[in-house]
Amino acid sequence: MKITERLAEFVASTPTAVIPPDAREQARRAVLDTLGVMLAGSREEASTKVAAFVREQGAAEEAAVLGHDFRAPANAAALVNGTSAHALDFDDVSVTMRGHPSVPLLPAVLALAEKLGSSGSELTDAFVLGFEVECKLGSMIGGPHYALGWHPTATFGTLGAAAASARLLGLDVDGTRTTLGIAASLASGARRNFGSMTKPLHAGWAAHNGLTAATLASRGFTADDEALEAPDGWLHAASGGAPIDRSPIERLGAPWEILSPGIDVKLYPCCYFTHLSIDAALEISADIGKRSAGIESIRVSVSPGTMMVLRKEPPQTGLEGKFSLEYCVAAALVDSDVSLASFEDSAVARPDVRALMNRVRVTEDGPAAAAPIGGSAVVTVAFDDGEPISSRRVDIPRGAPQNPLSWSQLAQKFRDCAKPNLNGSQGEAAIQLIQNLDDVPNVRKLVAAFRTDPVHA
Known part of the structure; x- marks a missing residue:
């Protein structure tokens, strides 16, 4: 089966019941960590500049821009929130993706879930499936892709965010395949920009572009059915013509990337x-x-x-x-x-x-x-x-899957990050909601827990 087709079938057709409980638990941990660093990063100059840019555009108020005092279209909210979440380089890591898996995914699915009124369980499904897509793609070409100067958070992240958004929108296999085809022409980011504001912008654009790709596909937009695997497709271009390891495409969910090798959580806000x-x-x-x-x-x-x-x-x-x-x-x-x-x-x-x-x-x-x-x-x-x-x-850093943080340690990192934005009771309420994310009937309830009197405009 073709790569684009196989990924689309996996994302569109995997039942909720197939996603194991421990994978859902890892997703909740990633949501807690990413929302914390998102709030902390919202105070950084990169975030405030992008927020000002989005605010000037106006338009529909579909989703919250966390840490700021306004709402925006879902893809624009994802742009700011993704930039915020990566602004401090305090967000999680995947060794197979060779980048940061959660910062393209969560801003996209959070904004879209808020717009749609999706449940916490639906958001979790989309997150786990998008995580699988971006990391399996990383396994296929990650080495040469990175060596050529690409930033995997921006590239694989766009495709993962697109897959997750397609799932949340309920697109069928054809719609999801089209989503990935559109996203293949939007996935970009150069490592040369590490150490500048453009690096966190990569995560914001990945979230924005992935969500945009799925939205366009849902409206009948077209893309090539083999945009990933064709000789003139994205995988060949992004690997510099190096051999593509197709075996990961036969191992979707076996094992789940979110479990093995898992997620590395950062204790320090740096590379x-x-x-x-x-x-x-x-x-x-x-x-x-x-x-x-x-x-x-x-x-x-x-x-x-x-x-x-x-x-x-x-x-x-x-x-x-x-x-x-x-x-x-x-x-x-x-x-x-x-x-x-x-x-x-x-x-x-x-x-x-x-x-x-x-x-x-x-x-x-x-x-x-x-x-x-x-x-x-x-x-x-x-x-x-x-x-x-x-x-x-x-040999093993603290926060790695082999040396993981406990939930209480992760919650303390969240409190430290969120302290300037949320008071004590607000922070604890948010932690409880995330800990029970599968039981949240509407993601808008989760987003409401993050509404505060902003500390900056």
């Missing part, structure tokens, strides 16, 4: 390729206390391929700091913490941190990664007073 090194640096910091000023040298050994994603130049802004391994390690050693505050422009400019950054040497001589994203990191610190060298190795 995931820095997290192993941050964990190691924080372990050292816990041992040495406030002695970072006496550090003579820092050696960081990471797995091959790590630095392809990260900045080589010293960061000048907080956004650039999110992609600087040297900065992240230095901040962890100086502050014994890496948090939202670590990526303010003023934090990156601190003289003591910049001095320590200059003592960091990174080499890609660690063990090869077993997964597309991962590997190991070893951080070794030497002191100028002859004190014993301190070294730590980390």
Whole structure:
């Protein structure tokens, strides 16, 4: 069977009962995490600029723009909410997608579900199925696609959001196939823009474009039936002509990507390729206390391929700091913490941190990664007073599926992110609704829990 056809059949025809309870639980965890980082990101400049752009357009008030004080057409709300959710780089990761799976999906299905009055169970179905599509596509061409400079969150994310939106709209196989065909011409995003406002915009456009593709298909718009797999189709173009592994298309839901390999939840609001090194640096910091000023040298050994994603130049802004391994390690050693505050422009400019950054040497001589994203990191610190060298190795970051956060830890991350937007009782009410998402009769009830007096215009 053709790839586009098989994906469309899977999305349109999979019954709710086939989606296992533990997959639905993982979806609820992803919804909680993504809504939290969405609220936190709504305060970032990238979000406020896109919100201002959308507000100026006017038009139908179909869905809430979370963290802001207005409503917009569903696809426009998805654009802002997707940008917000990725603005801090605090959102979850899929190793097979090689990107961020939830930030294209949730903004699209949340806005559409609010517009349609869909149930929480219907939203969950769409989320899990869209997740499966974007990650299985990532398994097919992810390596060469990434190496060519594409941003998978923007590309696979558009196709996943399109599939999820088609499901929520109740499109049949033909309509879903058309949706994927339209989305194939809307899926784009370049890694060169990492460290700028355009990176989070990628997630916003992916949500917007996926929802737009499904909406157009529902109105009779046309697209080629083989837009993904044809020789001049998206998969060949997006892989640079490299061989396409078609086997994942025969394994849809076997296993479910949301369960295996699962979702990596971020504890730090920066590029995931820095997290192993941050964990190691924080372990050292816990041992040495406030002695970072006496550090003579820092050696960081990471797995091959790590630095392809990260900045080589010293960061000048907080956004650039999110992609600087040297900065992240230095901040962890100086502050014994890496948090939202670590990526303010003023934090990156601190003289003591910049001095320590200059003592960091990174080499890609660690063990090869077993997964597309991962590997190991070893951080070794030497002191100028002859004190014993301190070294730590980390192979599995906190928040990975093999080292997961509990629901209570995830809920605390949500509270920390949402605190400026929601008071205590509002936050707890939202957490309870998400924990029981399958029982929510209308997603508008969930969205209503996030309506607040805005902290910014």
